[in-house]
Amino acid sequence: MIKIEQLSKKYKGADDYSVYNLDLTIEEGEIFGLLGPNGAGKTTLISMLSSLLKPTTGSFTIDGLTYGKNSSQLKQLIGIVPQEYALYPSLTAFENLFYFGSMYGLKGNLLRDNIDKHLETLGLLQFADKKIAKFSGGMKRRVNLIASILHQPKVLFLDEPTVGVDVQSKNVIIEHLKQLNSNGTTIIYTSHHLNEAEHFCTQVAIIDLGKIICIGKPSELIAQQNEAKNLEEVFLAKTGKSLRDYA
Amino acid sequence: MHKLWATTYKEFLLLTRDFGGLAILFLMPLLLVITITVIQNNTFKTLKETQIPIVLVDQDKGNVSENILESLRQTGRFQVIDQFDEQQAQLLVQTGKYQLAIIIPKNLSHDLTQKVDQNVNDILEKFGAVEQVDSLPRLKPEPKEVRLYFDPATQYSFRSSIKSGIDQMVTQIESQTIYQAFQDQLADDPTEEIFDTESFIKFTEIIPNKDGEASLIPNSTQHNIPAWTLFAIFFIILPLSINMVNEKNQGTFVRLKTNPVSYATVLGGKTLIFLSVAMIQFGLMLLVGVYLFPLIGLPRLDVAGKLPLLFLVAFFAGMAAVGLGLLLGTIAKTQEQSAPFAATFVVILAALGGVWVPVFAMPKFMQALSNLSPMNWGLNAFYDVFLRDVGIVELVPEMALLFAFFMITTLIAISYNNRKNAL
Numbered sequence: 001m002i003k004i005e006q007l008s009k010k011y012k013g014a015d016d017y018s019v020y021n022l023d024l025t026i027e028e029g030e031i032f033g034l035l036g037p038n039g040a041g042k043t044t045l046i047s048m049l050s051s052l053l054k055p056t057t058g059s060f061t062i063d064g065l066t067y068g069k070n071s072s073q074l075k076q077l078i079g080i081v082p083q084e085y086a087l088y089p090s091l092t093a094f095e096n097l098f099y100f101g102s103m104y105g106l107k108g109n110l111l112r113d114n115i116d117k118h119l120e121t122l123g124l125l126q127f128a129d130k131k132i133a134k135f136s137g138g139m140k141r142r143v144n145l146i147a148s149i150l151h152q153p154k155v156l157f158l159d160e161p162t163v164g165v166d167v168q169s170k171n172v173i174i175e176h177l178k179q180l181n182s183n184g185t186t187i188i189y190t191s192h193h194l195n196e197a198e199h200f201c202t203q204v205a206i207i208d209l210g211k212i213i214c215i216g217k218p219s220e221l222i223a224q225q226n227e228a229k230n231l232e233e234v235f236l237a238k239t240g241k242s243l244r245d246y247a
Numbered sequence: 248m249h250k251l252w253a254t255t256y257k258e259f260l261l262l263t264r265d266f267g268g269l270a271i272l273f274l275m276p277l278l279l280v281i282t283i284t285v286i287q288n289n290t291f292k293t294l295k296e297t298q299i300p301i302v303l304v305d306q307d308k309g310n311v312s313e314n315i316l317e318s319l320r321q322t323g324r325f326q327v328i329d330q331f332d333e334q335q336a337q338l339l340v341q342t343g344k345y346q347l348a349i350i351i352p353k354n355l356s357h358d359l360t361q362k363v364d365q366n367v368n369d370i371l372e373k374f375g376a377v378e379q380v381d382s383l384p385r386l387k388p389e390p391k392e393v394r395l396y397f398d399p400a401t402q403y404s405f406r407s408s409i410k411s412g413i414d415q416m417v418t419q420i421e422s423q424t425i426y427q428a429f430q431d432q433l434a435d436d437p438t439e440e441i442f443d444t445e446s447f448i449k450f451t452e453i454i455p456n457k458d459g460e461a462s463l464i465p466n467s468t469q470h471n472i473p474a475w476t477l478f479a480i481f482f483i484i485l486p487l488s489i490n491m492v493n494e495k496n497q498g499t500f501v502r503l504k505t506n507p508v509s510y511a512t513v514l515g516g517k518t519l520i521f522l523s524v525a526m527i528q529f530g531l532m533l534l535v536g537v538y539l540f541p542l543i544g545l546p547r548l549d550v551a552g553k554l555p556l557l558f559l560v561a562f563f564a565g566m567a568a569v570g571l572g573l574l575l576g577t578i579a580k581t582q583e584q585s586a587p588f589a590a591t592f593v594v595i596l597a598a599l600g601g602v603w604v605p606v607f608a609m610p611k612f613m614q615a616l617s618n619l620s621p622m623n624w625g626l627n628a629f630y631d632v633f634l635r636d637v638g639i640v641e642l643v644p645e646m647a648l649l650f651a652f653f654m655i656t657t658l659i660a661i662s663y664n665n666r667k668n669a670l
Contacts, residue, residue: 050505075507086498090264091257102253103506131264147502 001028001155001186002049007058008210009044018044020210021058026203028154031177031187033201033218035194035231037239041210042190043083043159049188050080050157062155076104079153079185083160085140086147089133093124093143096132097150104151111150118146121179122172138169145173149180156180158189162196174200198222198231208239250508254516261490262520272486276479276528277535281543284471288545298326302336302348302396305329309356311420315349318416333394340396347401347409350394358388359424367428393417468536468546473629474602476532477622480525480564481593484572487521488585491576510664514657518569525565526558533557549633556632556639563649564625570656571621577660596622624648 004024010017019041026032034042047053049060051067051074059066065074087096097115106114119125122142132140145161158177162170174196181187191197197204198218205215214221218231225234262269303319305312319325331339336348393413397406426442434441494500503513536548550557572589579585597603599613600622606614617623628645631637 052501052504072507075505078505080502080505082498082501084498084501086502088257088261088497088499091260095257095260099253099257100502100506103250103503103508105249105507107249 001030002026002060002062002188004049004060005058007045007048007060008056009041009048009053010056017056017210019048019055022210022212024205024212024215026186026188028186029181029184031181031189031200031202033197033204034188034190034207035192035197035204035235036190036207040207040239042207044210045207046080046157046159046188046190050078051075052080076151077154079148079151079156081145081148081156081158081161083163085132085144087132087140087143090131092129092131093119093135094128096143097147100147101150106151114150115146118149118176121176122146138165141165141169142173145176149185152183153185155186155188158187160190160192162191162193170196194232194235195230204231206235206238213238250512251515251519254508254513255519256516258490258516258520262524268486272483272524273528273531276476276482277531279479280472280475280532280535281539283475284468284540284545285543287471288468299324299347300326300328300345302331302339302345303327303329304331304333304336304348304350306333306353307351307355309354311356311359311424312351314420314423315351315413315416318419319349322412337396340398343398343400346398346405348396349413350396352391352393355391355393358391359421360428362388363421363424363428367425367432371432468540468548469633472532472536472548473633474626476529476561477564477600477625477629478593478597478602479528479532480561480625481568481571481596481622482590483521483525483528483565483568484575484593485586485589487517487569487572488576488579488589489582490517491573492579492582492585495580496582510661514573514660517573518566518657521569521572522562522565525568526561529558529561529565553632556642557629559639560625560628560632560642560646563646563653564621564628566653567621567625567649567656570653570660574656574660574663577664596620599623600626602626621649621652624652 002025004022007019007022007024008017009019018039022041022045034045036042044053048055049062051071062074063077065077067074088099091099094115097119098111101111101115116125116128119128122145124139124142124146127135127139132143135143141161141164145158148158149156156177161177162173165173170193177187177189178200189197189201201218203216204218204221206213206221214224214234216224221234222228222231225237228234228237301319303316305316316327316329319327328345331348333348333350336345336350339345340348395410395413397409430441491500494503533548533550533554537550541547571592575585575589575592579588599617599620600606601609601617602622606617606623609617624645628642628649631642631645
């Protein structure tokens with residue numbers, strides 16, 4: 001599904017690569033977790049895969065397509081849930097979703113029904129006509145997710161989709177993502193919630209300093225790491241306990 | 248096409264949801280055009296109808312100073328105060344109590360008469376009309392200086408108009424003195440008038456129309472509405488660029504970059520909405536000029552038979568403004584970059600375009616620069632319709648330039664965006 005070869009990204013003026021010579025293959029139908037400390041290169045990798053950043057070197061294909069040649073096709077194929085709330089605060093939830101759905105070529109009753117269906121599943125139908133500016137963080141996160149899945153993407157990229165939301169919202173989001181996955185959507189997501197990733201992902205890769213340190217099923221990684229009881233202990237063992245502040 | 252309409256509808260919603268911003272977008276240009284027209288109309292009235300108090304210091308006490316005083320009074324523009332000496336007059340003007348003081352030097356009448364008499368005598372001697380008298384001493388009077396003290400705060404145009412007015416008066420008095428000297432020398436009977444001293448050359452102000460016939464002289468409304476309407480239309484780059492910067496800050500622009508929609512479509516929606524705003528602004532300006540101005544004592548805007556052409560020019564001027572806004576919004580990263588730049592740049596374009604100072608009065612290199620200002624093209628097109636009464640064919644070059652400006656700025660914006668996001 002996704003084949004990444006020798007992918008690197010070095011930002012202008014930076015001393016080091018954010019992602020360095022990364023090779024990775026993600027199979028169709030997986031829920032793939034990209035885990036790593038701050039500044040590890042998770043967001044940079046997702047940004048490259050979702051057409052927001054140009055790689056310095058290397059290449060990748062998604063379902064056999066590349067951005068240069070098949071940009072429009074590829075964008076139709078994928079969905080991206082950015083880390084920030086990428087919504088118009090002065091528009092209602094429905095208006096935001098109608099607009100972003102239209103950008104994928106959806107229209108008419110098909111689009112309306114699709115919006116209503118997702119709003120209902122994520123518990124927001126009664127707030128469809130309220131402005132986003134009035135929404136709580138959790139509600140915004142859920143609308144942010146719906147805006148990226150209205151066109152039923154084959155691949156969904158999520159950059160920390162549950163950050164800053166309450167347990168209830170997080171639960172609804174994760175359940176909805178599982179439902180999408182069961183309907184055939186491949187999910188690639190980054191998170192700092194290792195417990196969430198451990199139970200949600202079918203595969204995880206721990207990234208640090210732009211490189212993959214380890215990759216595998218969460219249960220396998222836990223088993224491989226001596227005395228580790230969960231993914232968080234694997235993570236700390238692999239990346240260390242020192243702070244990763246950067247600016 | 249569906250994506251374009253969806254984008255246009257979204258822009259419409261964004262604009263109409265910000266009621267305060269919308270009100271400012273429509274009301275401020277109206278306030279601007281009303282304020283400027285009232286001020287300019289009043290300035291015009293002030294110069295023409297109300298009297299400006301000035302100080303006259305008459306050190307001559309002769310017929311020349313009497314003539315100057317009389318001429319000043321006859322203009323009806325000045326209220327002459329003649330109770331101060333030169334030192335006091337200078338102080339009063341310097342402190343801004345009066346805008347002007349005229350100092351008529353001592354012996355001006357005597358010396359002018361003496362100089363003219365000598366010259367006339369010399370001429371008549373050459374023609375043998377009078378006998379040559381060698382024994383008379385030849386006195387050469389010193390040239391006289393009429394001093395004009397101006398308040399430093401007065402405008403150059405005011406000073407210039409006063410100077411030329413006084414100069415005209417003095418020249419007229421000199422001519423009359425010469426005529427009088429000839430009259431005294433040649434006429435046997437002092438009551439016999441041998442010269443017709445009436446001015447031979449007169450000026451008539453004519454504004455020709457395209458048929459070569461004279462038409463009414465344009466009033467301040469006819470001048471102000473096109474200039475300030477254009478200024479307001481170009482101010483649209485400010486909200487437009489802020490709208491685009493907001494999308495970047497909200498993250499919606501990031502989402503749009505990942506959507507299968509071209510940047511041209513995104514800009515297309517903005518163009519349709521902001522162009523509509525420009526047209527509504529223009530319509531409101533016309534309504535104000537036609538209906539409100541007469542109610543507040545301003546001259547009525549005459550749009551009879553010109554509306555289709557006026558809207559056509561406004562449409563192309565609006566396109567040029569929108570193109571500039573799209574380019575600025577594409578390049579700017581923050582509101583701190585876009586807002587001050589947009590506001591200042593519109594003022595510069597207006598200055599270059601001849602909104603404040605006519606282009607012909609600018610230095611040569613500024614005149615050349617002015618040809619590059621879309622506001623200059625728009626203003627010329629509006630003046631062509633409002634004041635020169637031209638047809639659509641004559642407007643084609645200016646509208647083509649405005650359209651080309653829109654195309655170039657938009658294409659640069661698209662190309663800049665694509666280059667920044669090329670994969």
